[in-house]
Amino acid sequence: MVKMSSPFVLQIKNKPCLVIGGGTIAERKIIHLLKEQASVTVISPTLTENLKQQRNAFTYKETDMKVKDTDREGCDRLDLNWRSFFLVVIATDSFALNEKFATGLTQYVSLINVVDNQQVSSFFFPSVIERGKLKVAVTTSGASPILSKKITRHIAKLLGPEYGEYVDQLAALRRDLQKREINPIRRKELLEASTPFPLPDSQERENKK
Numbered sequence: 001m002v003k004m005s006s007p008f009v010l011q012i013k014n015k016p017c018l019v020i021g022g023g024t025i026a027e028r029k030i031i032h033l034l035k036e037q038a039s040v041t042v043i044s045p046t047l048t049e050n051l052k053q054q055r056n057a058f059t060y061k062e063t064d065m066k067v068k069d070t071d072r073e074g075c076d077r078l079d080l081n082w083r084s085f086f087l088v089v090i091a092t093d094s095f096a097l098n099e100k101f102a103t104g105l106t107q108y109v110s111l112i113n114v115v116d117n118q119q120v121s122s123f124f125f126p127s128v129i130e131r132g133k134l135k136v137a138v139t140t141s142g143a144s145p146i147l148s149k150k151i152t153r154h155i156a157k158l159l160g161p162e163y164g165e166y167v168d169q170l171a172a173l174r175r176d177l178q179k180r181e182i183n184p185i186r187r188k189e190l191l192e193a194s195t196p197f198p199l200p201d202s203q204e205r206e207n208k209k
């Protein structure tokens with residue numbers, strides 16, 4: 001079955017996010033969620049060294065998750081309410097367990113990422129580069145994460161650190177024009193003219209290559 005996928009930009013700041021598993025792959029997803037200032041809960045009997053060092057940045061339930069834990073809404077043993085989570089990442093090293101957790105939790109949470117099972121996932125993590133508010137995210141809809149990674153690394157070379165500040169300046173200009181009640185067509189013209197791309201700096205860097 002071919003699954004369709006659509007890219008969206010989620011605002012997860014302060015949103016409760018659950019990660020099941022504390023290994024290498026869970027770590028990558030947890031770091032991404034923490035960077036976006038999500039409120040992260042991790043259920044896992046173990047954590048990577050790196051996660052142990054960041055232990056204060058998330059709520060940690062130091063235990064293994066059981067299949068029966070997903071049976072009821074309020075999970076007494078873990079003192080968690082599945083419905084309260086905005087998204088869940090399932091990242092243990094057992095394919096069978098991951099799938100069972102996903103099946104159990106899907107009635108409570110819509111956004112579920114299962115790191116080893118695209119069929120039961122409702123969202124994927126793209127490969128991302130960031131320059132302040134500017135983010136470039138690449139996905140191959142699950143076909144080739146390595147290609148996604150190579151493409152973002154390539155795009156990263158075209159977008160220097162100056163883009164972070166540039167985007168902030170553009171946001172300020174846009175807010176200013178919106179306040180001034182200029183007609184929308186004129187506003188668009190002004191913004192087009194005030195948004196050069198690529199910036200001279202990055203062009204110079206390209207020319208030197």
Ligand SMILES: C[C@@]1(CC(=O)O)c2cc3[nH]c(cc4nc(cc5[nH]c(cc(n2)[C@H]1CCC(=O)O)[C@@](C)(CC(=O)O)[C@@H]5CCC(=O)O)C(CC(=O)O)=C4CCC(=O)O)c(CCC(=O)O)c3CC(=O)O
Nearest residue numbers: 115116117118124125126127139140141142144145148149
């Ligand atoms: C579907 C998806 C679901 C999801 O994880 O959200 C998924 C699934 C799987 N990945 C697997 C393997 C690898 N994944 C990576 C790397 C990344 N994987 C990421 C995302 C995604 N991976 C989503 C689709 C993204 C897209 O559409 O392109 C990135 C982009 C983002 C991130 O992880 O944050 C991140 C790069 C981050 C960066 O830019 O640095 C590497 C390479 C490496 O680690 O360097 C390998 C080894 C090579 C290989 O096997 O391809 C396996 C097999 C597991 C096994 O067999 O054991 C599955 C399972 C399956 O395919 O079903």
Ligand SMILES: NC(=O)C1=CN([C@@H]2O[C@H](COP(=O)(O)OP(=O)(O)OC[C@H]3O[C@@H](n4cnc5c(N)ncnc54)[C@H](O)[C@@H]3O)[C@@H](O)[C@H]2O)C=CC1
Nearest residue numbers: 021022023024025026043044045046064065092093115116
């Ligand atoms: N989506 C992706 O980007 C990628 C996914 N994978 C897949 O990710 C999976 C995990 O890989 P790693 O993180 O390297 O494994 P790992 O062995 O480093 O980590 C597994 C973690 O799950 C925890 N765990 C085990 N049973 C648990 C339970 N019942 N409840 C809660 N936590 C439990 C372990 O304590 C450990 O912290 C593998 O199945 C692999 O196929 C691998 C590469 C990339």
